[in-house]
Amino acid sequence: xxxxxxxxxxxxxxxxxxxxxxxxxxxxxxxxxxxxxxxxxxxxxxxxxxxxxxxxxxxxxxxxxxxxxxxxxxxxxxxxxxxxxxxxxxxxxxxxxxxxxxxxxxxxxxxxxxxxxxxxxxxxxxxxxxxxxxxxxxxxxxxxxxxxxxxxxxxxxxxxxxxxxxxxxxxxxxxxxxxxxxxxxxxxxxxxxxxxxxxxxxxxxxxxxxxxxxxxxxxxxxxxxxxxxxxxxxxxxxxxxxxxxxxxxxxx
Amino acid sequence: xxxxxxxxxxxxxxxxxxxxxxxxxxxxxxxxxxxxxxxxxxxxxxxxxxxxxxxxxxxxxxxxxxxxxxxxxxxxxxxxxxxxxxxxxxxxxxxxxxxxxxxxxxxxxxxxxxxxxxxxxxxxxxxxxxxxxxxxxxxxxxxxxxxxxxxxxxxxxxxxxxxxxxxxxxxxxxxxxxxxxxxxxxxxxxxxxxxxxxxxxxxxxxxxxxxxxxxxxxxxxxxxxxxxxxxxxxxxxxxxxxxxxxxxxxxxxx
Numbered sequence: 117x118x119x120x121x122x123x124x125x126x127x128x129x130x131x132x133x134x135x136x137x138x139x140x141x142x143x144x145x146x147x148x149x150x151x152x153x154x155x156x157x158x159x160x161x162x163x164x165x166x167x168x169x170x171x172x173x174x175x176x177x178x179x180x181x182x183x184x185x186x187x188x189x190x191x192x193x194x195x196x197x198x199x200x201x202x203x204x205x206x207x208x209x210x211x212x213x214x215x216x217x218x219x220x221x222x223x224x225x226x227x228x229x230x231x232x233x234x235x236x237x238x239x240x241x242x243x244x245x246x247x248x249x250x251x252x253x254x255x256x257x258x259x260x261x262x263x264x265x266x267x268x269x270x271x272x273x274x275x276x277x278x279x280x281x282x283x284x285x286x287x288x289x290x291x292x293x294x295x296x297x298x299x300x301x302x303x304x305x306x307x308x309x310x311x312x313x314x315x316x317x318x319x320x321x322x323x324x325x326x327x328x329x330x331x332x333x334x335x336x337x338x339x340x341x342x343x344x345x346x347x348x349x350x351x352x353x354x355x356x357x358x359x360x361x362x363x364x365x366x367x368x
Numbered sequence: 369x370x371x372x373x374x375x376x377x378x379x380x381x382x383x384x385x386x387x388x389x390x391x392x393x394x395x396x397x398x399x400x401x402x403x404x405x406x407x408x409x410x411x412x413x414x415x416x417x418x419x420x421x422x423x424x425x426x427x428x429x430x431x432x433x434x435x436x437x438x439x440x441x442x443x444x445x446x447x448x449x450x451x452x453x454x455x456x457x458x459x460x461x462x463x464x465x466x467x468x469x470x471x472x473x474x475x476x477x478x479x480x481x482x483x484x485x486x487x488x489x490x491x492x493x494x495x496x497x498x499x500x501x502x503x504x505x506x507x508x509x510x511x512x513x514x515x516x517x518x519x520x521x522x523x524x525x526x527x528x529x530x531x532x533x534x535x536x537x538x539x540x541x542x543x544x545x546x547x548x549x550x551x552x553x554x555x556x557x558x559x560x561x562x563x564x565x566x567x568x569x570x571x572x573x574x575x576x577x578x579x580x581x582x583x584x585x586x587x588x589x590x591x592x593x594x595x596x597x598x599x600x601x602x603x604x605x606x607x608x609x610x611x612x613x614x615x616x617x618x619x620x621x622x
Contacts, residue, residue, distance in 0.1 A: 164499050186397065190501040198499040204492035218500040269500075 117142055118163055118273065118307065123172035124329075125158055132158050134329025136172070142272075145299055145306035147320035149313070149351065154326050156309040157201065160275050163307070164196050165189050176273070194222060197266025197304070201278040203258040205250040205265075211237070212246030215265045222269070236268035237261075239301070240294055256287035260294065267298050274298060276308040280315045292318040313352050317341075325351065398505035408511035416477050416512065416578070417519025421526060423476060424469045428527035431464050432456060432534030440543050449545050453553025456535035461562040465528040467614055470573035473520065474606035478581040481512055482602035485585025486595040494586065509582040513575055520574030521567040528566060561621075569617050576609035 118140035125133040132155035140146045148156050161167040162174045168182040175181070176192060184192060205214050212233050219229045237243055240260040250258055259279060266274050276295060280288035292315050299306055299319075310316055316323055317337055324334035325348050333340065333348050343349055350357040398405070439455040485508055488494050494504050532554070539545040584602035588594045 161495070166495050166498060186503070193499055193501040196499070198496070200492045200496060202491060204496040206488075206493055206496070217502075221501050 144321035150326035197271035203262035401506035404506040412515035428531035432531035436538035450549040450553035478606040481581030486588030516574030516578030524570035
């Protein structure tokens with residue numbers, strides 16, 4: 117289980133997280149939605165210790181991430197796969213070598229590494245793409261390789277940072293399908309950061325809306341779709357709104 | 369609620385000591401992770417070192433030629449001409465060989481590293497390394513710095529050799545100096561220290577240039593503009609470090 121408790125984070129004068137509290141239960145996919153620049157990706161980076169909170173704690177299975185020793189943090193990262201917004205593939209390495217990197221770190225034997233690479237590429241419908249280089253791939257294919265790199269590690273958790281941003285609707289649907297498949301076939305707990313509501317409804321078991329640095333509402337898809345919170349409703353329906361024009365109780 | 373402030377700011381000396389201590393621990397941890405950096409050492413030695421040989425030799429050749437011509441002009445008959453060999457040898461071995469090679473490589477190698485690592489930083493490849501449980505210092509910094517420390521002296525040695533040869537060829541062909549006279553001058557004030565002094569400097573320049581490149585690369589933010597800005601900073605920082613180290617070694621070793 118991943119738990120955010122009163123997490124604060126700011127960059128210079130800009131407050132990004134302002135008391136974020138959220139539980140992410142095991143075995144489900146929790147989708148964090150919110151406007152661009154509201155700190156969704158920042159929250160995600162706290163889970164793997166890429167960022168440390170200014171105040172508050174982020175726990176993964178009871179381990180406070182920013183208090184872990186480098187070795188313990190390395191072990192924790194071994195349990196978490198991270199799919200970056202723009203895939204973050206290593207340009208100088210082939211697709212196979214990109215996936216191999218994480219596997220080699222875990223000291224697996226060569227046969228297992230080869231098998232994992234082939235399996236993970238098959239799972240994202242890119243069998244035989246080992247020798248290709250990132251520059252030869254489309255945006256959607258790069259994201260699929262990013263997912264393959266994450267799932268090859270057989271992680272307990274997979275964190276997806278804006279997995280469908282910048283993709284056409286068909287490719288987005290393919291990526292959504294892969295995320296659902298990863299949870300069903302590998303049993304991983306997923307955390308997806310997105311502002312794509314169609315994707316959120318497809319892959320999520322629970323949806324949490326991050327607004328002004330804290331969770332505005334969290335619930336099942338049905339609960340979110342039935343919300344009477346004007347901020348959440350305007351967001352999920354894609355209607356522009358002025359926060360200053362909301363009733364006082366709605367902005368609190 | 370005082371979430372973002374600390375009660376007492378530590379003084380400058382305490383901050384410096386803390387920072388140096390943390391850097392030492394970080395460096396020791398990165399160096400200890402041999403399994404990560406060792407496979408990248410030889411490729412980096414080839415990329416940063418071998419590929420830099422042509423520019424270093426080009427500079428050394430013309431430095432040798434100019435030094436020989438310059439010494440003739442300076443001596444103007446007042447000093448025996450065989451001193452050309454002494455001036456060319458001594459100057460290239462102890463100063464111009466290491467420093468000019470270092471400055472040239474600060475541009476080539478420092479910019480190369482800063483742009484590469486900076487691009488990796490802004491495209492989240494460095495973050496990706498961390499999520500795969502790699503220490504970016506072990507994976508990116510250590511092999512580059514070690515390659516710099518090992519290869520800068522090799523390149524400098526070649527540059528010194530070629531610079532002296534260029535000076536000799538110039539002296540023989542343009543200054544009416546015989547080979548024996550040039551060699552006599554070359555041996556006149558030669559000490560073995562001249563060589564190792566130059567090579568120690570070159571090793572330290574290698575460390576400074578590669579560290580500047582890595583440091584600026586890892587600190588890059590702000591997309592392509594940030595990569596350009598920090599690449600320039602890496603070159604400037606590398607050049608400044610070379611000049612400061614040059615003075616430092618002169619004070620300490622001479």
